[in-house]
Amino acid sequence: MVHKVFEEFYFATEEQIKDIKELNDFYDKRKEYSHFDGKIFCPECKKARLKYVPKSHHKRSYLASIDLHEHMDDCSYKYEQVSQKKIRLYLNEFNDFEIEDKLESMLNKLNKESSRTTLKAGILFNNNEDNPFLISKNSSNEQVKIKKSIPQRNLKFELKEEDVDCIFLFYGDVYLSVEKEEKERNGEKYWIHYLMITTKENRKKYKIYRGSKKDNAIENQLYQIVLFGFFEKRVLQYQVKKIELIKKENSPHPNQSALIFREKILV
Ligand SMILES: [Zn+2]
Known part of the structure; x- marks a missing residue:
């Protein structure tokens, strides 16, 4: 690189x-x-x-x-x-x-x-x-x-095979929504969340695992997003591509602080 x-x-x-x-x-x-x-x-x-x-x-x-x-x-x-x-x-x-x-x-x-x-x-x-x-x-x-x-990548461009497993600052003008999934552990039910991203230009789609964190995103609102993450090779074949947030040293969990978004102010 x-x-x-x-x-x-x-x-x-x-x-x-x-x-x-x-x-x-x-x-x-x-x-x-x-x-x-x-x-x-x-x-x-x-x-x-x-x-x-x-x-x-x-x-x-x-x-x-x-x-x-x-x-x-x-x-x-x-x-x-x-x-x-x-x-x-x-x-x-x-x-x-x-x-x-x-x-x-x-x-x-x-x-x-x-x-x-x-x-x-x-x-x-x-x-x-x-x-x-x-x-x-x-x-x-x-x-x-x-x-x-x-290293940075604008989300509106296709993910490239040569970038597999590399850490980037991903950014872009995007629309956001939240999806949740019910899980069960030791007989107890709980929800995990995904932040769903659609880029303003080119309509590229991504999903980010957010765990218990439920983002507050308004539909049809344009946002600017930045995150530190990487993706695996197998996601390239999918329509909605999963990007993983970086992990902290010695932690198996994605660092949920490695992503922020803000309403895009149009000028
Ligand atoms: Zn220059």
Whole structure:
């Protein structure tokens, strides 16, 4: 795992964030993409130029930075992603309050990003602001701070086989509902709950085990959600894909603090 994969890009001509799928469709039809050439930028900082590489026989299409230095300093696409080993160690250091706090800052950042979709490159960017999607560590000589980005996936995109069993910060604009299931243990009945997720775009469906926790979700209300989790290979075949929340060290139970959602404020 190296740099964050571009699933979206900023299209300067229309001042909009678009999916790579749109570029693929365009290319498939016309076998050229001059309409986009030179007008595609990093979806986060909107400053770094991207190049599009159409699919070949062996490789799927992708977007890549032309020059990593062009990203703003706090753009998470500028940095390598932390390894899976490191992200596990990093998350283990948090207690429940700290993890919720971290997720809150991520929601704030995502909200700010979506509200400035129509703004031009870097206008609102504040370099002093700490990006919650970045982890900084002092290098061995304590002189330079090394930044790495937390692996993230937008729920609106297909889960990929290469991401099986990897921890990600999953996020997205979603609709929510709660399903419950009756269980019995030692003759006593009890309920367990699942948070059901449908993404606003692409209508992807997921379910998250919540145990005794019953989320308070209003139907047809648009929410922004963030969670630390992973998925198993077998879920790829299902329509509704189960994502597991991360577990605490030495605990078999999903950490129910590793998920928060908030009403999406439309601007
Ligand atoms: Zn960038």
